[in-house]
Amino acid sequence: MRIQPRQHILDIWRAVLATSYQDGTWVWGGRDESNSISDAEQLLCILYPATTIENLALDRPDTIADDVRTALKPLGDSNRIPRVIIDVLGDYIDRYSDENGEPVFTGGCYLRREASGTQSPATAEQLELDIVDAYSMSVTLCLAALGFINVYKPVVQRRSELRRKVAEIESSTNRRLTAAMLGLLRSFVVNTAEPEDPSGRAMLHMMNTAGVSERIVIQELRNSLSRVRARLRDDVRIGVGSDVALDNDNLLFECGWAWGIADNAARIDFVSEDFQQRSGVAEARPYLYFTVVALDGINDLLSPRTRELGLLNEEQRRLAEALQIRWDLTQRYWSTVARFGGQAWPLENIPWQTSDGKESDYYSLLVSSVLVQDLVNRRATDDDLTRAVWVFEELARRGRITSRVTKNDPAVALHTPGVQMTLNGSEQLGPQIYWSAADFAPLLLKRTLQAAKLSANVTARDRLMVVAEATMDHLARRRLREGPGAGLWDDPVEVLFSAGGSADSRPSWYLTERVIEGLVTAASTYEETPLRTTHMVDNALELLSEADHLLNQEILQADANDRSELNTGLLEIEATLTRARKILNERPSSASALAMEALRKLDELTVARIDAARSI
Amino acid sequence: MLVFAASDKGGTGRSVTSCNIAYRLSLAGNDVAYLDFDFGSPTAGSIFEISKIDRGADHGLHSYIGGTISSPHQVDVRTASDRPGLRMLHAKAGRLALFAGDRDGAEFSSTAEKVRRCIELFRRLDQEFQVCVVDLSAGRSHALHMALNATAAPEIRSAPVRWLVFHRWTRQHIVAAHGLVHGNDGLLDEGVRAGHEREALQDSIRFVRTAVPALNSPLAADRPAQAKWLRTCNDELKQLALRNRLGHSATLGETPVEPVLQWREQVISDADVSGNIANAATVKAFDELARNLTDDSVWEGL
Numbered sequence: 001m002r003i004q005p006r007q008h009i010l011d012i013w014r015a016v017l018a019t020s021y022q023d024g025t026w027v028w029g030g031r032d033e034s035n036s037i038s039d040a041e042q043l044l045c046i047l048y049p050a051t052t053i054e055n056l057a058l059d060r061p062d063t064i065a066d067d068v069r070t071a072l073k074p075l076g077d078s079n080r081i082p083r084v085i086i087d088v089l090g091d092y093i094d095r096y097s098d099e100n101g102e103p104v105f106t107g108g109c110y111l112r113r114e115a116s117g118t119q120s121p122a123t124a125e126q127l128e129l130d131i132v133d134a135y136s137m138s139v140t141l142c143l144a145a146l147g148f149i150n151v152y153k154p155v156v157q158r159r160s161e162l163r164r165k166v167a168e169i170e171s172s173t174n175r176r177l178t179a180a181m182l183g184l185l186r187s188f189v190v191n192t193a194e195p196e197d198p199s200g201r202a203m204l205h206m207m208n209t210a211g212v213s214e215r216i217v218i219q220e221l222r223n224s225l226s227r228v229r230a231r232l233r234d235d236v237r238i239g240v241g242s243d244v245a246l247d248n249d250n251l252l253f254e255c256g257w258a259w260g261i262a263d264n265a266a267r268i269d270f271v272s273e274d275f276q277q278r279s280g281v282a283e284a285r286p287y288l289y290f291t292v293v294a295l296d297g298i299n300d301l302l303s304p305r306t307r308e309l310g311l312l313n314e315e316q317r318r319l320a321e322a323l324q325i326r327w328d329l330t331q332r333y334w335s336t337v338a339r340f341g342g343q344a345w346p347l348e349n350i351p352w353q354t355s356d357g358k359e360s361d362y363y364s365l366l367v368s369s370v371l372v373q374d375l376v377n378r379r380a381t382d383d384d385l386t387r388a389v390w391v392f393e394e395l396a397r398r399g400r401i402t403s404r405v406t407k408n409d410p411a412v413a414l415h416t417p418g419v420q421m422t423l424n425g426s427e428q429l430g431p432q433i434y435w436s437a438a439d440f441a442p443l444l445l446k447r448t449l450q451a452a453k454l455s456a457n458v459t460a461r462d463r464l465m466v467v468a469e470a471t472m473d474h475l476a477r478r479r480l481r482e483g484p485g486a487g488l489w490d491d492p493v494e495v496l497f498s499a500g501g502s503a504d505s506r507p508s509w510y511l512t513e514r515v516i517e518g519l520v521t522a523a524s525t526y527e528e529t530p531l532r533t534t535h536m537v538d539n540a541l542e543l544l545s546e547a548d549h550l551l552n553q554e555i556l557q558a559d560a561n562d563r564s565e566l567n568t569g570l571l572e573i574e575a576t577l578t579r580a581r582k583i584l585n586e587r588p589s590s591a592s593a594l595a596m597e598a599l600r601k602l603d604e605l606t607v608a609r610i611d612a613a614r615s616i
Numbered sequence: 617m618l619v620f621a622a623s624d625k626g627g628t629g630r631s632v633t634s635c636n637i638a639y640r641l642s643l644a645g646n647d648v649a650y651l652d653f654d655f656g657s658p659t660a661g662s663i664f665e666i667s668k669i670d671r672g673a674d675h676g677l678h679s680y681i682g683g684t685i686s687s688p689h690q691v692d693v694r695t696a697s698d699r700p701g702l703r704m705l706h707a708k709a710g711r712l713a714l715f716a717g718d719r720d721g722a723e724f725s726s727t728a729e730k731v732r733r734c735i736e737l738f739r740r741l742d743q744e745f746q747v748c749v750v751d752l753s754a755g756r757s758h759a760l761h762m763a764l765n766a767t768a769a770p771e772i773r774s775a776p777v778r779w780l781v782f783h784r785w786t787r788q789h790i791v792a793a794h795g796l797v798h799g800n801d802g803l804l805d806e807g808v809r810a811g812h813e814r815e816a817l818q819d820s821i822r823f824v825r826t827a828v829p830a831l832n833s834p835l836a837a838d839r840p841a842q843a844k845w846l847r848t849c850n851d852e853l854k855q856l857a858l859r860n861r862l863g864h865s866a867t868l869g870e871t872p873v874e875p876v877l878q879w880r881e882q883v884i885s886d887a888d889v890s891g892n893i894a895n896a897a898t899v900k901a902f903d904e905l906a907r908n909l910t911d912d913s914v915w916e917g918l
Contacts, residue, residue, distance in 0.1 A: 062863025
């Protein structure tokens, strides 16, 4: 199906309001009990598109588009809409601040007790653990909120009461943003391993696609990662505990984000004293999932929009700088290992195996996410991207998006209940708890669209769009059809379970928010100018050249005093060709079409002349 | 509540829209007075289809403000209208009283004495009716001047006063409506001179867009390119409106193009809609205007 972000998003907004805005009050929660991550996701369903897609903006009552006003009618007229958003935002910030006003980043019921997905409760101490997902989601939410407030504040200049309220929410949003950035900074980790350790073996196994001797792989890996290693050792002291032996060149290493504050996390000394810096229990090992989640959040921090709007204060800018170094090194690390070796890439060797020996197609998707992001910074080349297209196609096939579900298909677990990750370290405070990531389909949608946006190769972009559209099809069929969450996600029964069954009719904000992210990416992809190749321009030029020449001949033969339809026709042809020349470089194929139309009309004249000349 | 209907240009549909708003307000159970202050050309009688005051009354508002009579002629639309549809009474409907101008009355200049008589009238009618709709002449008229001076008087201050500025959805009308309110010697300047507080007065003004073409209708354009052209023009008008401070936050509502009103200025009744003569969207727009007009939360503004 053709992805129509604006239409889809408005449909989703209507559905969100139908379930979340009842009798003038905002209702938190859905399928999962309300928690700091889920509620941020729920709010972002509205706020994220509204602050990233210009014609869906809600921050200036006067410029809210007509169809947007209609869709958001339940919130009130165009003056009320931004006011409700501000109220809901204020409510969110209040809910997730403790009695001292300290922001809270807990996972609540997103922490699964058993691998099977049943949600028997974790201990109170575990429920109070900060989760990197919450930091990242909060960074995105706070930036969206600050951008919104930035535009909205001057609008309410004259209403002192409202102005005070907005200023209050702005300052608590800023506080939450700083705290989230601080959390992200403190959960960055580096893990080293002896080549003989189980995790070292796993890493080598993944890298050694050519099957050469281990010594050579270690040597080459060391060479290609030497800059990353040197900068980690020299520039990055926070988060890299003194026990991490980066000086030892014989050790393998990986960097990224743990699932929460690591057990060896250091204090950050350049932020104000009023931010609590609690110690954590998370094992100091990068999780691919949380790494990609953190990279995404930091990406929003480093975006041109954040800079242009001047959303960060001095303290946040310092934190952002520190995060940028880590973002950069992590990008570089994963993008290097994804493409490591001479022949086949480790990334092409699906499924990816992480250093703790877990394998999943989902991990391959996460690694390709990093690769796509690297393309933005132009460190990966267009050829790399074209090569990665196959990976996306293969993942879509293996993930049962472009192929059918078989009996007892293990691939179904990718989507529901999702890929289970053990949160190592949490068992110190109670039973082992897990995290489950069930966003394979929306993540594939987002990444293929991102790749399509960046691709300069017509064929590659086309193939990526095919995958993206198939994924959207898959997701559209997983929408809830009835009940309170109708129009939202997720009802996997029809698509994934041939045996039937019934889905929870309440919406999953986790999945819905991720679909929204995909749609926002689609909108930004469409904003690019269409791809063009020299071949297309050449082709248009050839057509134009013939048409121009034929037109010159016709004008040469024309009676200088002719005012008949023939004269009008020739003028029209001339205008068409002028227009074609004008758009030749931006839209060569449109220019071709115009040239063809001119050629066809010119040929009509020729046929007429020949036909008439016959009788002479 | 006193509602003043103004417009910079003639032909904006100000009178016919305010008559319809008054009618819808009375249907909703309000006692409504309609005062025809369009002194140059009294037309309200004909819109409500009351033939005996078709071109004005014998002892109408002109005579009252001129000081020759002590109380202006008043007509109950429900009993006097020639149109059977308007005479039918809902049980819950309120009164609808028309105060017409004099037959062949003309525009006259505003004096302190005339303003005093206006104050007297507004004060009395505000006590008697829930909503008084006062239809003012187009442009920076004497009627507008009197209304601004009268409403600045302490006797009137306690009554909520709302100003509606009507304009059609075209380039010239948008610029003109802006000029009427924000321009030199416009409504705000004159109001401040009369003793109003500028911000409070500005908060009590809303624009009404009339006869706005429906671009989403299948009949909006004959060809795709034409539709695209219209839409782009519409977007530019929106930008223009915004630059002229006529955005959504300053607008009370809009009315669609209504074929019936293009051919005859009249009140559109529910029967016209159920008889498939008038468009349902038109009545809906009038209803919404009437509702927004009396909804305080809409007037909170920014």
